[in-house]
Amino acid sequence: MDINNVIPQLFTLDGFIKLIEFLIVIIQIIYCVFAFLITRQVKLMTHSFHTEASIVFGTIAWIHFLFAAGFTILSFLIL
């Protein structure tokens, strides 16, 4: 890919939309890291203090992470 062709394309509508789509996928990847950190944090918290709700929080954290990861893959494919 020639860089001299890429930069002028960013100033077209299609180029701008592509840039936005690329940024969204990058943000989603960063978000997946955050979602994974939440699962670790929930594990640490439930280990420190165990309640009836611990299993619910753990499950929610994992579903959230898996959904974030799946959605990032989906975004990568359709954008």
Next chain:
Amino acid sequence: MINPFSSRLVNPRSSRYDGEDQDEQILYVLRKAFITNYKWVLITIFFALFPFLLNYFFMSVNGKTPDFIPARLIFIVNIFWYLFLFGFMFANYINWYYNIYLITNKKIIDMDFVGILYKNVSEAPLSNVEDVTSNISGAFGTIFNIGDVLIQTAGEKTEFEFHDMSNPSKVRDILSDLVMEERKKHGH
């Protein structure tokens, strides 16, 4: 079924903490009053409504110039927005839920989690508690009966602070009674 928004649990049978002794029993689990979470709750509500405005903007732009903004992009942005909002809400909620003060038949424990990467646990035996003070300050505290409970102890960590307790006088009274009982047990 335990109320997930409760800031005070009495004798929670199924709860235990890391480091609990065999003969130890949790008597109280205390958290900040739920109303102190109003900031992130309001932010969540505000941002939950935001896509409606954004979608109205997208529709008006696409109405004038069809396919100006691709439908797939609008779809992804909307779903991701609510996913992000859910993550924000969940992280804040569990942070509130697990930032607890425990009173057992032996100790007081202050468990702090700051953000998602910091944990600090302090504890002191009830027999080391020397003085318990409660205070309520400001309009918010006075209206909702929310305040701090300060506990002076003889030990490495000389002061425990239970912040934003609902009905702090009640908490002070509970703690003082437990300390008196503990002193009687040990003949002080």
